[in-house]
Amino acid sequence: MTQELPFGVAVHNDDNCLRLDVSGELDIAFEQDLVERARDAIAATKAPTVVIDLRRVSFIDSSGLRALLVCRDTAKERGVALLLAVEDGPVGRLLEVAGVRDWFDYE
Amino acid sequence: MIPANEAQRLAAVRRYDVLDTPPDGAFERITALAARLLDVPISIVSIVDTDRIWFKSHHGLDVEQIDREPGLCASAILHDGPWLVTDAKSDPRTLANPLVAGDFGLGFYAGVPLTTHDGYNLGTLCVIDQHAREVSEEQVANLSDLAALVMDELELRLSARTTVNLEAELRRGAEDVASTLQQSLLPPTLPDVKGLEFAARYHVANREQVGGDFYDVIPTDAGCAVVVGDACGKGTMAAALTGTARWTLRTVVLRDWTPADALTRLNDVLIRSGHDPERYVTLALAAIRPTDGDGAELTVALGGHPRPLIVREDGRVEAIGSVAPIVGWQADAAFTESAASLSSGDALLMFTDGALEAVAGRSETDDTALRAVLGPVAGRSADEIADALDAALGSDIRDDAAFLVARVS
Numbered sequence: 001m002t003q004e005l006p007f008g009v010a011v012h013n014d015d016n017c018l019r020l021d022v023s024g025e026l027d028i029a030f031e032q033d034l035v036e037r038a039r040d041a042i043a044a045t046k047a048p049t050v051v052i053d054l055r056r057v058s059f060i061d062s063s064g065l066r067a068l069l070v071c072r073d074t075a076k077e078r079g080v081a082l083l084l085a086v087e088d089g090p091v092g093r094l095l096e097v098a099g100v101r102d103w104f105d106y107e
Numbered sequence: 108m109i110p111a112n113e114a115q116r117l118a119a120v121r122r123y124d125v126l127d128t129p130p131d132g133a134f135e136r137i138t139a140l141a142a143r144l145l146d147v148p149i150s151i152v153s154i155v156d157t158d159r160i161w162f163k164s165h166h167g168l169d170v171e172q173i174d175r176e177p178g179l180c181a182s183a184i185l186h187d188g189p190w191l192v193t194d195a196k197s198d199p200r201t202l203a204n205p206l207v208a209g210d211f212g213l214g215f216y217a218g219v220p221l222t223t224h225d226g227y228n229l230g231t232l233c234v235i236d237q238h239a240r241e242v243s244e245e246q247v248a249n250l251s252d253l254a255a256l257v258m259d260e261l262e263l264r265l266s267a268r269t270t271v272n273l274e275a276e277l278r279r280g281a282e283d284v285a286s287t288l289q290q291s292l293l294p295p296t297l298p299d300v301k302g303l304e305f306a307a308r309y310h311v312a313n314r315e316q317v318g319g320d321f322y323d324v325i326p327t328d329a330g331c332a333v334v335v336g337d338a339c340g341k342g343t344m345a346a347a348l349t350g351t352a353r354w355t356l357r358t359v360v361l362r363d364w365t366p367a368d369a370l371t372r373l374n375d376v377l378i379r380s381g382h383d384p385e386r387y388v389t390l391a392l393a394a395i396r397p398t399d400g401d402g403a404e405l406t407v408a409l410g411g412h413p414r415p416l417i418v419r420e421d422g423r424v425e426a427i428g429s430v431a432p433i434v435g436w437q438a439d440a441a442f443t444e445s446a447a448s449l450s451s452g453d454a455l456l457m458f459t460d461g462a463l464e465a466v467a468g469r470s471e472t473d474d475t476a477l478r479a480v481l482g483p484v485a486g487r488s489a490d491e492i493a494d495a496l497d498a499a500l501g502s503d504i505r506d507d508a509a510f511l512v513a514r515v516s
Contacts, residue, residue, distance in 0.1 A: 025469070027505075027506070028340065028341060058469070058470070059469045059470075061460060061461075061464075061506060062319070062337055062339035062340075062387075062389065062460065063339055063340060065339070065433075066339045066340070066385065066386070066387065069385070069387075069436060070385050073385075093473070096430065097411065097412070097413055097414075097430065098389060098411035098432065098433050099409070099410070099411045099430045099431045099432035099433060099440075100411065100432055100433060103432070103437070
């Protein structure tokens with residue numbers, strides 16, 4: 001049995017970079033959470049770069065991927081550079097299987 | 108002694124659905140308290156039915172109901188406030204009543220009607236003694252407060268029951284819509300294709316919601332198209348996307364098609380279809396063409412989907428397909444094909460992420476667990492392979508799971 005971590009997003013904002021530290025299981029239950037937190041943060045920030053750190057995400061499914069794609073498109077619309085922080089693991093594997101690894105830039 | 112609004116009053120009694128329910132702590136406590144506060148031996152929560160008075164709680168009296176005539180509660184509910192008989196044996200209203208004049212010898216009765224929010228007196232909270240006695244204003248006020256408490260309790264139960272019933276009804280409605288919609292998104296039966304046999308399984312994680320997974324087998328001129336896919340999300344949005352994807356593929360594979368070409372066209376259709384642009388599908392699409400011998404040629408294209416597995420008759424398990432992007436999100440997505448030859452007894456397994464998760468658990472990210480299930484059933488019929496996978500699905504299916512086995516017979 002996998003350990004279920006609560007899903008969470010911690011936002012760190014400084015002049016140069018907005019960081020969203022995401023942890024837990026990123027599935028349909030929390031997809032909208034991430035999209036809203038990320039959209040609000042991207043809309044509010046003056047930083048030129050946004051990093052979504054996914055290294056502490058223990059599970060991600062197609063809804064979670066959709067959330068990342070929406071963040072990517074939102075950042076693009078606002079002229080903000082979006083970087084993902086990813087290690088080999090569930091997020092890396094899904095980006096690979098979904099064929100979208102090169103749709104993102106990485107930290 | 109019948110209230111003017113008796114028909115409506117009885118309807119209210121039915122609505123609260125309290126008659127003949129088992130004894131219950133809250134009401135027991137209230138009658139015990141009423142007896143103590145008024146210093147009498149007997150206290151009753153009564154409900155006045157068509158021809159009987161039924162006791163929801165009867166403290167100090169071992170009787171569950173009496174006839175409506177001669178019950179004093181039937182008189183008490185004719186009044187809006189407390190109804191007091193302090194000396195029943197000399198009171199002209201009660202002296203001839205059999206409960207008073209007979210063996211029971213009732214001497215004192217004080218009852219407060221249980222009035223619903225819309226003004227119907229269901230019954231009473233009453234206290235009884237065999238001797239005549241006086242009551243203070245404070246005691247009557249206490250009894251009235253306790254009667255209000257009984258009514259609150261009845262209202263609470265009614266509202267809880269109404270909510271539960273409503274929820275059950277909504278849930279049944281949602282399940283009904285979901286299952287009807289689900290059935291429209293899956294082929295009712297898998298077709299006969301010469302030289303091939305199929306088995307498919309579908310498990311929804313939540314019966315109230317349409318799943319986003321789908322599969323299809325479509326006969327074509329040269330053989331068949333087989334697809335397993337997953338529309339991201341759940342519910343009606345996912346269902347609409349699934350429907351578009353499935354019927355687009357059914358049209359595209361009618362003539363002159365290859366799997367990669369079909370995915371390119373599907374990608375195009377989904378992007379232009381006006382669907383919520385923030386949605387996509389992943390799928391594995393295979394063309395299976397039985398050859399003149401007893402084998403088949405397999406071509407597979409993937410769109411953001413886990414690689415299907417070929418289960419060779421001798422027990423080897425091989426993944427097929429090369430990584431390509433999700434379908435319906437980006438116009439310039441390019442899809443590539445992989446080919447393999449299948450011999451008699453070889454099977455192709457196509458599955459969704461949910462099936463992988465259900466077999467391997469959320470912490471596993473590759474298909475090792477699936478391969479371990481498939482090896483021992485290599486060479487068996489499509490149904491037996493599907494059954495083995497079904498048996499390997501964990502009991503706790505958190506995402507929808509679909510898989511399809513196509514085997515060269």
